[in-house]
Amino acid sequence: MVAKHRKMNIIEEFIFKCINSGTPDLTNVEGITSFLKINDVFIRGRIQEFIKNKVLIEENEVLFLTDTGKDIYKKGIVPSNPKQETLMFYYEPMFHKWTLKGGDSYLPEGEELFPLYNEEKANEKAANILFDEQEIITIGNQSGAIFETESVQFVIDDIVVPYIFDYTYQRFGEFWVYDTIEDSIYCRVWDENQNIFREDIQSYLEEREAIHYRRKLQEEMQEREEYFHQIRRAFVQQQDQQKKKDEVAILRGLPIREAFMKSLKETKHKLMIMSPWISEKVVDNEMLRLFKNLADRNTVIYIGWGIAKREDLEDRRPTDALLSRLKQIRDKNGNQAVFVHWIGNHHTKEVISDHSYHMLGSFNWLSYRGDYNIRDESVYKIENLEMVNEAIQHTENLFLDLLENRKREIWTEEEVRGWMQEIIRLDTQKQRRYSLVSKVIQEVKEREELPLLHEICTLLITAKTSFPGLSDLVLYLLYVDNQSKQLHQTLRTVEELKPTLFQKISKEQQEQLQFIQYTPKSQRHSSKRKKKK
Structure with a gap:
């Protein structure tokens, strides 16, 4: 009711x-x-x-x-006053499925019955059907009828448990489909009563009959092999073309600024920015805060600027105060996180976020805000990996040229430390970088600045890329600086972050480790257990 x-x-x-x-x-x-x-x-x-x-x-x-x-x-x-409503349901014994009766049912009239159903199975399963009020409500709701008990639309006063009173048959459409691209075969079954595809019947048939249809298909494929090959080839070409379209997008107006600010929040490892000018109106407190947030996540930022052929000819130089604030941004380990260089003689405006995407166009990233009084600007955003890597190679080469020239000028500990922090965070031209790092290490050795050598060693240990000369540097410190407490700290860092290297050193230099009274972590734990006993 x-x-x-x-x-x-x-x-x-x-x-x-x-x-x-x-x-x-x-x-x-x-x-x-x-x-x-x-x-x-x-x-x-x-x-x-x-x-x-x-x-x-x-x-x-x-x-x-x-x-x-x-x-x-x-x-x-x-x-209003309650009225009786009667709804007719179908029950499918094989799949324990209830549905509201939709269209007219009919006997097959000589057609082959669906092999899953027979009267004996239907009688057997129908005899054990159990109903409760919630089940009927759920079935009704799923079938499109409103059965919500005590809702403001319908108030159900009473539900009479339904019963089986007749057997009927329903027409289904069975289709077997071959996916040329995936080289797979699957079944589709159309339920003419509900006007839906039946996944339960499809799964049942695929488990039992897919092999049969696969064999039939193989005979046809042998005759039409070239045809199927052409289909696959055309699909691959279409996908490649679509991929290239998806990997290059053009931004205009306000979305450029939004994409740039997004890069300042989402870059995970390295952000490179090329901008002819740097302005305090753009690199304001908000942007400096975003730079600091990146640094706190151990992200490094490289900035190249300068349009004149000589730095002393620049008429829109960033202020010394701004350059100092950028230089003072540190990561959680106290290492410099933002490196700013005058590149000179360039008018490119580019942003490279990790190995993810490359943006370039007319937008001056660090001297034009682009979020009010918007002028007509356009930028391409490229996510094609090959093109992004090419941009990284080109841009890092500019910074590496500057670092190589600066190597002749670095003398103070702070200059060496900053130079080393910067070069080890680059990705490309590994051999060239290794060569430059080795030369600087040799110069520091000659100056006998052991504390600075320990800092350089720690930087190389914590770097994401492996430095070939790291083992030699650790051994050098092990023998030359064997009386300092700093050596123990360096060895602990090696043991924690480069366990394979430490195992090699401890095996080959066991006597020297004993001489400096350094106990590996595993042995320290063992000795503590013995003392407790």
Whole structure:
């Protein structure tokens, strides 16, 4: 029995208001009748109807709103008199599936029955069908009917458990499809009653009949092998063309600034920016904060600037204060995280985020905001890996040329430290970088600056790329600086971050480790256990 809702009239609204107020004189039939001055028969009849529809309850001649009553009172609706509604369901024994009856069913009239169904199985399974109210509601909802118990749309007063009264048959369409690209075969089954594809039947058939259809298909494929090959080749070409389109996008106007700011938040390892000019109006506190956030995540930033052929000819130099603030940005380990260089004689505007994408165009990244008074600018964003790597190679080469020239000028510990921190974070031209690093290490050895050598050694240990001369540097410190506490700290760092290298050193230099009284971590734990015993 289902009761549908309708809009509440003014008398019904006052009845609900009286009961909802909780006032003793207004929560019974006599009090409401006296207050509204309406015939007792009319009020009593409406209240009895509300009680029957489960929106009111009466206890000791006192009326209360049920939860459903409170809900419909807020929405200004009331249920009508319940009516019986009958819905017909199909039950499929093989798949334990219930569906609302949709179209007309029919007997097969000599057609071959679906092999999954037979009357014996249907009788056997139908005899054990169990129903409950929630199951019927769920089936109805899934089939598109509204069965929500005590909703404001329908109030279900009673549900009669259905029963099996007849057997029927339904037409299904069975299709076997061969995917030329994936070289796979699969089944599709169309349910004409529900107008849907049936995944349960499809899976059942694929498990049992796919091999059969695969054999039949192989015979045809032998005859049409070249045809299938042409299809695959055309598909691959189409995919390649689409991929190239997807990997290159053009940005105009405000989206350029948005993409740039996004790179300042999402870059994980290295961000390179080429901009002819650097302005404090653009590289403001907000951008410096974003740079610092990147540094805190161990991301390094390289900035190249300068359009004039000589630095002293630049008429729009960044202020010394701004360059100093950029230089002072450090990562969590205290290492310099932002490196700014005058490149000179370039008008390129480029951003490279990790090995992910490369942006280039007319937008001056560090001297034009582009978020107000927007002028016409355009930028290509390229995500093709080969093109991105080429841009990285070209840009890093510019920085590496500068570092090689600066190598002749670095003398103080701070200059050596900054130079080393910068060169080891680059990715390309490894042999050239290794050669430059080796020369600097040799110069520091000749100057006998052992504390600085320890710092360089620690930088190389923590670098993401392996440095071929690291083992020789550790051995050098092991023998030359064997009385310092700093050596023990360096060895601990090697042991923690380069365990394979440490195992090699500890095996070949066991006596020297004993001489400097360094105990490997595994042996330290062992000795502690012995002391406890």
